[in-house]
Amino acid sequence: MGGGGQLTEPAEEVKGRAGGVYTWQEVQSHCSRSDQWLVIDRKVYNITQWAKRHPGGIRVISHYAGEDATEAFTAFHPDLKWVQKFLKPLLIGELAATEPSQDRNKSATIIQDFHTLRAKVESEGLFRARPSFFCFHLGHILLLEALAWLIIWVWGTSWTLTLLTNAGFSSSPVVLEPRVAQVHHRPFEGGLGASANWWNHRHYQHHAKPNVFSKDPDVNMLHLFVIGKTQPVEYGIKKIKYMPYHHQHQYFFLVGPPLLIPIYFHIQIMRSMISRHDWVDLACSLSHYLRYLCCSVPLYGLLGSMLLISFVRILESHCFVWVTQMNHLPMNIDHEKHQDWLSMQLHATCNVKQSPFNDWFSGHLNFQIEHHLFPTMPRHNYHLVAPQVRALCDKHGIPYQVKTMWQGFADVFRSLKNSGDLWLDAYLHK
Numbered sequence: 001m002g003g004g005g006q007l008t009e010p011a012e013e014v015k016g017r018a019g020g021v022y023t024w025q026e027v028q029s030h031c032s033r034s035d036q037w038l039v040i041d042r043k044v045y046n047i048t049q050w051a052k053r054h055p056g057g058i059r060v061i062s063h064y065a066g067e068d069a070t071e072a073f074t075a076f077h078p079d080l081k082w083v084q085k086f087l088k089p090l091l092i093g094e095l096a097a098t099e100p101s102q103d104r105n106k107s108a109t110i111i112q113d114f115h116t117l118r119a120k121v122e123s124e125g126l127f128r129a130r131p132s133f134f135c136f137h138l139g140h141i142l143l144l145e146a147l148a149w150l151i152i153w154v155w156g157t158s159w160t161l162t163l164l165t166n167a168g169f170s171s172s173p174v175v176l177e178p179r180v181a182q183v184h185h186r187p188f189e190g191g192l193g194a195s196a197n198w199w200n201h202r203h204y205q206h207h208a209k210p211n212v213f214s215k216d217p218d219v220n221m222l223h224l225f226v227i228g229k230t231q232p233v234e235y236g237i238k239k240i241k242y243m244p245y246h247h248q249h250q251y252f253f254l255v256g257p258p259l260l261i262p263i264y265f266h267i268q269i270m271r272s273m274i275s276r277h278d279w280v281d282l283a284c285s286l287s288h289y290l291r292y293l294c295c296s297v298p299l300y301g302l303l304g305s306m307l308l309i310s311f312v313r314i315l316e317s318h319c320f321v322w323v324t325q326m327n328h329l330p331m332n333i334d335h336e337k338h339q340d341w342l343s344m345q346l347h348a349t350c351n352v353k354q355s356p357f358n359d360w361f362s363g364h365l366n367f368q369i370e371h372h373l374f375p376t377m378p379r380h381n382y383h384l385v386a387p388q389v390r391a392l393c394d395k396h397g398i399p400y401q402v403k404t405m406w407q408g409f410a411d412v413f414r415s416l417k418n419s420g421d422l423w424l425d426a427y428l429h430k
Contacts, residue, residue: 028067040087059201071114072341133378195284198268223240248419257322351386351403352368363379
């Protein structure tokens, strides 16, 4: 999944093994960290060495070791012909003619129907971005920032006025045309004090295996919370009690929304950039703080500037957590079930009703289902493909959940309470 890099194995040796014929059982046996095969369009590839060079990160491609990765491969790579040339040296054979195209218990009908839908969406041009949309989006962010500083400059630096001018909403990740994203993503993320590579490697895993324990980093709660219906019971039976989980729906407000970005994400970002020697990302990230200090220290002093940026980060963290978790936390969270792409994404995601405010506030992540099914689609086209996705789900009896935003927020609280209650029952009685 991705392009670039070279194999260390001689091309002649690999080519000599490219005529093998394998069963699904043989492929599935190659799923360890040191031995990884996967299948794309019935072709079998040995990615053991390539995974280390995968531009999307070693983990996201390794999550499909021993599996059919066709749907994920198609979803993440907009230019399939270009990527195919990097697959050729990895080819070791194909599935036996007696083997089905899909692995395990996946539905061939659902896979084919979703493939047909994707081809239709591509023919309608819904994967093409409108540069004017993103220019307008970036322009209104810059305008609001300039307006905030102008208000402070003219009317003074009282904390009441400062807090009001900074009580805006952080922007969501921008989904660009892939070639555009390669040029603009790093300075855009760095301009927010983040790391483009860190975010890509983390977020690709989330999209590849959403709400799957040990594969989706977003459900790694560091023992602070138990989530879903499976994990609480497992923790309870094993008498694991890192926290009073039956109160997690209450301490969530103190630990989750306010601290995710200012503490956890920033520690991860800095550790990732330094450990990977990603000095370009580090320079972009530090430039954000340098620009901020240059603008704010003359107005607020060093201590006031530190307090102000802490407030802004906590506010951003609240918005980020509520917007992202209302689509995922109340949904099915479990161990690997090896589902087809459509079923996996619909079981892990839900939508929030469309409205001008919801679109703006969530950065179109109220269309979380479409965002997951088509991760390279520009977000201004989600509303166009949504009716077609819903019709496909209705056809196959797959729940397509749509909530109000307030229902989504309330379900975060409710799901944490339900999971905590499951843990307590298992802890006391099993």
